[in-house]
Amino acid sequence: MLWFHPHIYPATAELVIKGLAGLFIVSDEESDGLGLPSRWGVDDIPLIIQDRRFKPDGSFFHRFNLAAVTVGYVGDTALVNGSTYPIAKTAQGWLRLRILNGSNGRSYRLAASDNRSIHVIGSDGGLLEHPVSMKELLVHAGERFEVLVDARDGQSFDLVTLPVDQPIMRLPPFDTSLPLITIDPTGAEGAGLLPDALVTLPSIPTTPPPLSQSLTRNMNRDDEGMGALMKAGLKKLKDGSADASVAKKLTEVIVDGPTLSQAERSTANGVNGSSFALDSKPFSVKQNTLLRWRIDENSDAMLHPVHIHGCQFRVLSMDDNPPSAHLAGWKDTVAISKGGVAEILVNFPHAAEVRTPYMTHCHILEHEDSGMMAQFTVS
Ligand SMILES: [Cu+2]
Numbered sequence: 001m002l003w004f005h006p007h008i009y010p011a012t013a014e015l016v017i018k019g020l021a022g023l024f025i026v027s028d029e030e031s032d033g034l035g036l037p038s039r040w041g042v043d044d045i046p047l048i049i050q051d052r053r054f055k056p057d058g059s060f061f062h063r064f065n066l067a068a069v070t071v072g073y074v075g076d077t078a079l080v081n082g083s084t085y086p087i088a089k090t091a092q093g094w095l096r097l098r099i100l101n102g103s104n105g106r107s108y109r110l111a112a113s114d115n116r117s118i119h120v121i122g123s124d125g126g127l128l129e130h131p132v133s134m135k136e137l138l139v140h141a142g143e144r145f146e147v148l149v150d151a152r153d154g155q156s157f158d159l160v161t162l163p164v165d166q167p168i169m170r171l172p173p174f175d176t177s178l179p180l181i182t183i184d185p186t187g188a189e190g191a192g193l194l195p196d197a198l199v200t201l202p203s204i205p206t207t208p209p210p211l212s213q214s215l216t217r218n219m220n221r222d223d224e225g226m227g228a229l230m231k232a233g234l235k236k237l238k239d240g241s242a243d244a245s246v247a248k249k250l251t252e253v254i255v256d257g258p259t260l261s262q263a264e265r266s267t268a269n270g271v272n273g274s275s276f277a278l279d280s281k282p283f284s285v286k287q288n289t290l291l292r293w294r295i296d297e298n299s300d301a302m303l304h305p306v307h308i309h310g311c312q313f314r315v316l317s318m319d320d321n322p323p324s325a326h327l328a329g330w331k332d333t334v335a336i337s338k339g340g341v342a343e344i345l346v347n348f349p350h351a352a353e354v355r356t357p358y359m360t361h362c363h364i365l366e367h368e369d370s371g372m373m374a375q376f377t378v379s
Helices: 012-018 066-071 222-231 244-256 262-266
Strands: 002-004 022-024 044-052 077-080 087-089 094-101 108-112 118-123 126-134 137-139 144-150 157-162 178-184 211-219 269-271 283-285 291-297 304-308 314-318 333-336 341-346 358-362 373-378
Touching (some): 094 137, 108 118, 211 283, 269 358
Parallel strands (some): 044 094, 211 291, 283 373
Antiparallel strands (some): 002 022, 094 144, 108 137, 118 126, 118 144, 304 358
C-alpha cells in the first residue's frame, strides 16, 4: 500500500495540506488467494488519517514558522478520508482497514473504543508472515498498516486515537481518547476471513552485511523552537490533562509565530550535517546488493519517521532490540525518537541516475522541506 502525494521541494508540506492524498493498492494472486475481506467500501475500507487546522474563513491554516520546522504541522482537527468523525456502514464480519497516516507530522495511537483487537496483517510494503494481534497501534506520519478487525458481532464501535508519547502531539484535542471514525457493521454478512498465515518473507541473514551508510538527523533550530514551546508551558501538558491557558499559549506559538524566510527555513534541519538543496551532491549506493544502513539522530530526541525511496527494507533493530512483530515485515518508513537508532537491511533493485536521484527524508513534511532530506544515486 503506497501513499501518493505531491513531493515538490520545498513545498511538499503546503501542497499536502492543500491537496489530495491517496492510496495505491498493490495486489497479486498470492494476496488475492488468502480469503481476506476484499469488497471495496463494504468490508475493505481505506482510512486516510490527517490533521488540519482551519482559519476563521474555513481555509487551511499553514505557516512555515519556528514551531513548524521544529515539530511539524500541528492541527486541531482530525480527519478521516477528508471528513471529521465520519460513520462507515460496513458488512457484519471481518473488516479490512487500510490505514494511512497521511498527516504532515502527527502520530496516532489507534485503538478500538471497546478494546477489541486490531490484527495487523501488513505494513508499508506488503503482508506480514502472520497476523499480529494488538490492542493499540502506533502509526507515524507516512506509515501504512493493513489491519483486520472482527465485527462479526454487528456491534458498532469507534476507532480512536489515544495520546501519544511526544508531548507536542498531545495538544488538545489529542490529549485524550479522540474518536476518529465510527464503524457500524450492520450490513450484509461478511465473507472474508483472518488467515493464520499470510506470506513467506525472505529470512534475515544471521550475519548482516557490514554497515554501508549512516543517516543522522540534524536539527539546527531545535533549542530555539523547543525553547519557545517549553516557555509556553509544553512540559505542563505532559500528563495529558489540558490546561486551557497553557494550550492557548502553545497554540499562539504554533499559529502566530512569524513565518521564516526561505533562507531561514532551508537550513533549519539536515542529514549528516548538510541541509538539502536541489544541487546537493548525491551519495552513491550499490544496486542489487543487500546493505545495512543505520538511522539515528543528534541530540534533539525528536521523533523522525525516516522514509527511503526506491526500496522496501526490513528493520534489523530499533534501539538495539529486535523490531516488534508488526514492524518486522516490508517497510519504507521507520521512526526513531529520544536519541534512538534503527538499523535496516535494504536492497535497491532499480538504478537511479544523478539526473533522477532517489530521496531519503524525514516524513515530518516540514522537516523534509527545511533540509532533512538527502539524495542518492543507485548503480
Ligand atoms: Cu524529522
